[in-house]
Amino acid sequence: MKIESAKVIVTCPGRNFVTLKIMTDEGLYGLGDATLNGRELAVVSYLEDHVIPCLVGRDAHRIEDTWQYLYRGAYWRRGPVTMTAIAAVDTALWDLKAKAAGLPLYQLLGGKSRESVLVYGHANGKDIEQALDEVASYVDMGYKAIRIQCGVPGLPSTYGVSKDRLFYEPADGALPTENVWSSEKYLDWTPKLFEKARARFGFEPHFLHDVHHRLTPIEAARLGRSLEPYRLFWLEDPTPAENQQAFRLIRQGTVTPLAVGEVFSSIHDCRELIEEQLIDYIRCTVVHAGGITHLRQIAGLAALYQVRTGCHGATDLSPVTMGAALHFDLSIHNFGIQEYMRHTPETDAVFPHAYQFAQGSLAPGDQPGHGVDVDEELAAQYPYRRAYLPVNRLQDGTLHNW
Numbered sequence: 072m073k074i075e076s077a078k079v080i081v082t083c084p085g086r087n088f089v090t091l092k093i094m095t096d097e098g099l100y101g102l103g104d105a106t107l108n109g110r111e112l113a114v115v116s117y118l119e120d121h122v123i124p125c126l127v128g129r130d131a132h133r134i135e136d137t138w139q140y141l142y143r144g145a146y147w148r149r150g151p152v153t154m155t156a157i158a159a160v161d162t163a164l165w166d167l168k169a170k171a172a173g174l175p176l177y178q179l180l181g182g183k184s185r186e187s188v189l190v191y192g193h194a195n196g197k198d199i200e201q202a203l204d205e206v207a208s209y210v211d212m213g214y215k216a217i218r219i220q221c222g223v224p225g226l227p228s229t230y231g232v233s234k235d236r237l238f239y240e241p242a243d244g245a246l247p248t249e250n251v252w253s254s255e256k257y258l259d260w261t262p263k264l265f266e267k268a269r270a271r272f273g274f275e276p277h278f279l280h281d282v283h284h285r286l287t288p289i290e291a292a293r294l295g296r297s298l299e300p301y302r303l304f305w306l307e308d309p310t311p312a313e314n315q316q317a318f319r320l321i322r323q324g325t326v327t328p329l330a331v332g333e334v335f336s337s338i339h340d341c342r343e344l345i346e347e348q349l350i351d352y353i354r355c356t357v358v359h360a361g362g363i364t365h366l367r368q369i370a371g372l373a374a375l376y377q378v379r380t381g382c383h384g385a386t387d388l389s390p391v392t393m394g395a396a397l398h399f400d401l402s403i404h405n406f407g408i409q410e411y412m413r414h415t416p417e418t419d420a421v422f423p424h425a426y427q428f429a430q431g432s433l434a435p436g437d438q439p440g441h442g443v444d445v446d447e448e449l450a451a452q453y454p455y456r457r458a459y460l461p462v463n464r465l466q467d468g469t470l471h472n473w
C-alpha cells in the first residue's frame with residue numbers, strides 16, 4: 072500500500088483544528104490530528120513544506136521506519152512542532168493499517184485490556200458554590216471522576232474557570248488576553264474548595280485538580296499536603312517540569328498523587344520523572360508526543376515504575392486525537408484515566424466519530440481504524456481564525472506561567 076498523496080485540512084468550528092489526511096493507491100485514507108493550540112500554522116507549514124514531499128511513494132505499512140525517518144531524518148529532534156507533525160503522520164498510518172486489516176485500531180495494539188476507558192470531566196465555577204453545582208451535574212450524567220476548578224476571591228479570573236462553562240479551553244484572543252495571578256490567594260483558597268466538595272459529595276467520586284504550572288515546588292508541596300484529607304485522584308502540573316528534579320521536593324512533602332506531561336513532546340521530557348518515581352500519572356497524549364508509536368514507548372517505560380497514564384484530552388485536541396487515544400487507552404495495561412472535555416456540536420459534526428460515552432467511561436467503537444472521520448465540505452465552511460492562549464502576570468506585573 073503506497074502513499075499517493077497527503078493534504079492538511081485546517082478548520083475552525085469554534086476553535087482551530089489541523090488534520091493530516093494521507094491517501095493511498097488502494098483507495099484508503101488515514102487521518103491524524105496535528106493541532107498545536109495557538110501555534111497551529113507552524114505545524115501546517117512543517118507538514119506541507121517539509122514532511123508531505125517525503126511521504127509520497129512510501130510504503131504506508133512501514134510505520135516505525137517512517138517515524139524514524141521523520142525523527143532522525145530532520146536532524147533537529149524533538150520539540151512540540153516537530154513531534155506534533157510526526158504524530159499526525161504516525162496516527163494517520165496506524166489508522167490506515169487498521170483500516171487495511173479491517174480491524175479497530177486497538178486490535179493491532181494488542182487487543183482490549185478493559186471494556187471501556189474511565190474518563191474525567193471538567194466542573195468549574197466562578198465560586199465554590201457554582202463549581203459544586205457543576206460537579207452535581209457531572210455526577211448526574213454518570214461521571215465517576217471530575218476535575219474541579221474555581222475562581223479565587225480577589226483575582227478577576229483564573230485558569231480553568233471559563234466564560235463558557237461547557238466548552239472551556241480558551242484560545243480566544245486575536246492577541247493574548249492577560250490574566251492576573253496570586254499564588255498566596257490561590258493556596259489559601261483551594262483547600263476550602265475540596266473540603267466543601269467532600270462534605271457535599273462524600274468520597275465516592277474521584278476528584279482531580281489542575282495547578283497549571285503556577286506554583287514553586289515548595290508551594291506545590293504545601294498544597295498537596297493541605298489537600299491530603301480530601302484524597303485527590305491527582306494534582307496536575309503543580310510546577311513547571313523543565314527541571315524534572317523539582318518534583319523530588321514536592322514528593323518529599325506530600326503523598327497526594329501527581330500528574331504531569333501534557334506539554335511534553337518526548338520520552339526524554341519525562342524519563343527522570345518516571346524512573347525516579349516522582350510522579351504517579353503521565354499525561355502525554357497522541358498528538359503532542361509523537362503519535363501512537365512514541366506514546367507506547369512512554370507507557371512501556373512508565374509501566375516498569377507503576378506510573379499510569381492519564382492522557383491529555385482538552386477541547387483543543389481534536390476528536391481524531393480522542394479517538395486514537397481511546398484505542399491506546401483500551402489496549403495498554405498501565406492505563407489510569409483519560410481526560411474528556413466534550414467538543415461542541417459544530418466540532419462533532421465536522422469530525423463524525425465512533426466513540427461513545429456511557430456511565431463515566433468512553434469506548435472507542437469497533438469501526439476499522441481509529442473510528443474518526445472528517446467532513447471536508449463542512450470543515451471548509453469554517454476558515455482558520457488566529458487565536459492565542461492567554462498570558463498570566465503576577466499582581467506586580469511580572470510575567471508568570473499561564
Ligand code: KDG
Nearest residue numbers: 108240281333384385387410
Ligand atoms: O492548550 C492548552 C490546554 O490544552 C490546556 O490548558 C488544558 O491544562 C489543560 C488540561 O489539563 O486539559
Ligand code: MG
Nearest residue numbers: 281307308333
Ligand atoms: Mg492541564
